[in-house]
Amino acid sequence: MAVYVVMDPPGRGGKPDTTAFVRDGFSWLGFLVPPLWLLWHRLWIEAALAFVAMALLSMLAEGLSLGLAGPLLSLLVSLYVGLEGQALRIAALRRRGWHEWGVVEADRLDDADTRYVLEAEAHSDEQLRPQGIVPDAAHARPTHMGIALGLNHTPGRP
16 A cells, blocks of 8 residues: 655645545656656656766766766666655655644545545544543443442442
8 A cells, every 4th residue: 555645735625636646655657767757747857967967977877987987876766756755755845834633544546635535534523523521432431330249349448
């Protein structure tokens, strides 16, 4: 099952379709084409840094004539974006003022959206529910309980 981080925009205004779901885990497209994946997710600075890092590592490996080590050095950037790309997306959303609502486990994005809506409704209903005089049934016992063959505790006696 996949884990989705649910991000709410600033000043939400009650629009449920503006919520962002970021799947936590390895990103294969981020691994295969890091700068393009970062650009697709509007991570402009991160994409520029990844492109510059890959270019510098390739030029360094070519200048030192390292052979096979050159592409492997660029592979490090790809591996980083594949592993941490989703965390970079979450950090960028936080910088833009979004806040983290929570985490939802689901197989697909549609299921995650459904679970989020159900949990958000349950949470809002819980806040609107009036608190009773006795919130817990354990506190609703009578003050004096009758003795039943010595199995109940008698107050004031050890």
